[in-house]
Amino acid sequence: MGKRTSGGLAALSIAAVLAATGCGVTSDSGADAEGSASADGPLTDLRIMVPNSAGGGYDTTARVAAQTMESEGIAESIEVFNLPGAGGTVGLARLINEEGNGDLAMLMGLGVVGASHTNDTDARLTDTEPIARLVEEPGAIVVPKDSPYETIDDFVEAWKADPALLAVGGGSSPGGPDHLLPMQLAETVGIDPTTVNYVSYDGGGDLLPALLGSKIAAAASGIGEFKQQVENGDIRVLAVSSEERLEGIDAPTLVESDIDLVFSNWRGIVAPPGTSEEDQQELTDALTEMHGTDAWKDALETNQWTDAFLTGEEFEAFLGEQDDRVSNTLEQLGLG
Numbered sequence: 401m402g403k404r405t406s407g408g409l410a411a412l413s414i415a416a417v418l419a420a421t422g423c424g425v426t427s428d429s430g431a432d433a434e435g436s437a438s439a440d441g442p443l444t445d446l447r448i449m450v451p452n453s454a455g456g457g458y459d460t461t462a463r464v465a466a467q468t469m470e471s472e473g474i475a476e477s478i479e480v481f482n483l484p485g486a487g488g489t490v491g492l493a494r495l496i497n498e499e500g501n502g503d504l505a506m507l508m509g510l511g512v513v514g515a516s517h518t519n520d521t522d523a524r525l526t527d528t529e530p531i532a533r534l535v536e537e538p539g540a541i542v543v544p545k546d547s548p549y550e551t552i553d554d555f556v557e558a559w560k561a562d563p564a565l566l567a568v569g570g571g572s573s574p575g576g577p578d579h580l581l582p583m584q585l586a587e588t589v590g591i592d593p594t595t596v597n598y599v600s601y602d603g604g605g606d607l608l609p610a611l612l613g614s615k616i617a618a619a620a621s622g623i624g625e626f627k628q629q630v631e632n633g634d635i636r637v638l639a640v641s642s643e644e645r646l647e648g649i650d651a652p653t654l655v656e657s658d659i660d661l662v663f664s665n666w667r668g669i670v671a672p673p674g675t676s677e678e679d680q681q682e683l684t685d686a687l688t689e690m691h692g693t694d695a696w697k698d699a700l701e702t703n704q705w706t707d708a709f710l711t712g713e714e715f716e717a718f719l720g721e722q723d724d725r726v727s728n729t730l731e732q733l734g735l736g
Contacts, residue, residue, distance in 0.1 A: 401445055401502040401679045443475040443686045448669075449506045451491025452603030453484045456571055457622045459605065461535065461667050462507040464703065465687075468695045474686050484602050487515025487573030493523040498672040502679030505531065509667035513719075513726050514575020518735055526723055529675045530715040532687045533668035535705035537622040538642035539581040540651070542635050544614055552639040552657045555618060556589050563595040569616035571607040571625065573600050574735050575726045577665035578607075581620040581641060583733065585654070588661045593733060611635065622665055623649060624703045646704055666708055668715065684711050 448466060450459045459482065466478040483491040488511055495506045508525065516524050541552060549555040559566050563586065570578025579600065583593040599616055601607040604625035611619045612634060619626075623646060629635040630649065637651035641663035645653055654661045669687065671680060690696050691709050700707055710718060730736040 401443065401682055442473070443469070443682060444477070445503045446475060446478055446683070447504045448478060448480050449491050449495065449504065450480060450482045451484065451488035451506060451508060451512060452482070452571070453605035454482050455608065456604030456606075457537065457625055457665075458488075458507045458509065458511075458603065458667065460624060460703065461705075464699050465507075465534070465690065465696075468693065468699060469686060469690050472690065472693050472695055474689050474693075486519045486521070487576060487600070487602065488512035489515045489519045489521045489523055492516060492525065492528075493521060495670070495672050496523050496527055500674040500676070501672045502675050505669050505671050505683060507667060507669055509577070510580070510665050510722065510726070511572030511576030511578065513722050514577075514579065514730070515573035516723075517727055517730055518574045524723065525670060525719055527673055528670035529673060529680055530719050531669045531671055531680060531683050531711065533666055533708055533710040533715050533718060534687070534691075535700065536664045536666045536708040537624055537703075537705050538640050538646065539577060539620055539663050539665060540623040540626070540640045540649075541582075541585070541618055541620055541638045542611065542626055542630070543618045543638060544612055545634055545636055546614070547617070547636065549618070549638065550636075552652070552654065552659070555638055556659075559586075560589065560591060563591050564597050566617040567597045567599050567615075569599045569601055569607055569610055569619045571601050571604040571621050574598070574733070575730050577663075578619075578621045580726075580729065581663050583729075584661055584663060585620070585659070588654075588659055624705065627703070648704075664706070668710075670719075687711075 448462050450462050452458055462480045466480050469475040483494055492512055498504050513525055543549050568582045572578040579598055586593045586596050604621055607619055610616055626635050630637055637649055639652055639654050639657055640646050641654055643662050
């Protein structure tokens with residue numbers, strides 16, 4: 401990773417930055433006792449890989465993070481690139497094969513954890529160098545505007561009548577958030593999850609046209625995946641999986657609808673195995689600095705992401721816990 405002109409950055413925080421090349425400049429505020437940003441120069445030569453298609457949640461998070469770091473002078477010329485395939489495991493395998501490459505990082509999340517267990521791959525996120533968990537995002541059950549289902553109750557009633565008939569799509573492989581949400585929803589409303597007709601797409605960019613084209617009855621994904629289409633009326637939100645209603649979204653929570661389920665997805669950044677401690681710290685510092693900016697806070701609000709910043713050993717422990725939990729869930733569904 402390109403070095404700063406004078407020294408290391410100080411601690412920076414949460415953001416979704418993966419899939420890019422080239423980094424940027426640091427802010428010009430001096431480091432304080434708590435490890436705020438230093439003015440030692442830009443982070444350069446960073447490439448952030450997004451392991452699924454353009455337009456999805458990973459892609460949006462990476463590009464917003466890259467733009468924020470560049471606009472705030474934390475990094476410059478970051479390149480975000482997409483390497484889709486197999487629920488993110490094509491990108492994961494690429495990352496692991498780039499051992500020691502301090503100029504590369506990957507935006508990832510719960511979906512890649514699940515895909516690493518359900519696809520034919522030896523690649524695991526636990527083999528990477530954890531950098532930072534950035535955000536959490538509630539899920540949503542959505543339908544196209546001409547759907548016969550006006551409410552979540554309408555959909556659940558039809559779903560119960562014939563779970564195999566109503567296809568539910570998601571932008572992640574089995575074990576990912578878009579798969580786990582409808583599985584947990586089915587179980588909560590009394591449907592055997594093994595009877596659910598779940599259709600997997602490689603990210604929100606592929607899921608959206610399937611939903612708009614009525615190839616599936618409904619979709620389960622992060623609300624941010626459909627923000628524009630919800631605003632222009634092409635998609636109707638039946639319910640969100642957050643604890644409370646989301647500002648600007650005219651839809652109840654599942655709990656409000658007497659469905660006792662709260663669910664959220666998360667996203668973060670990892671580096672190739674063998675990345676030097678110095679390069680890991682530089683990227684951690686840059687993300688920490690970004691996390692402290694008003695621009696990033698505005699981005700969280702705009703995209704309805706929840707700040708979930710976590711670094712170091714805590715993020716590493718979190719990844720291990722998530723890997724174990726997903727593995728156990730897939731075994732219960734007969735997919736492990």
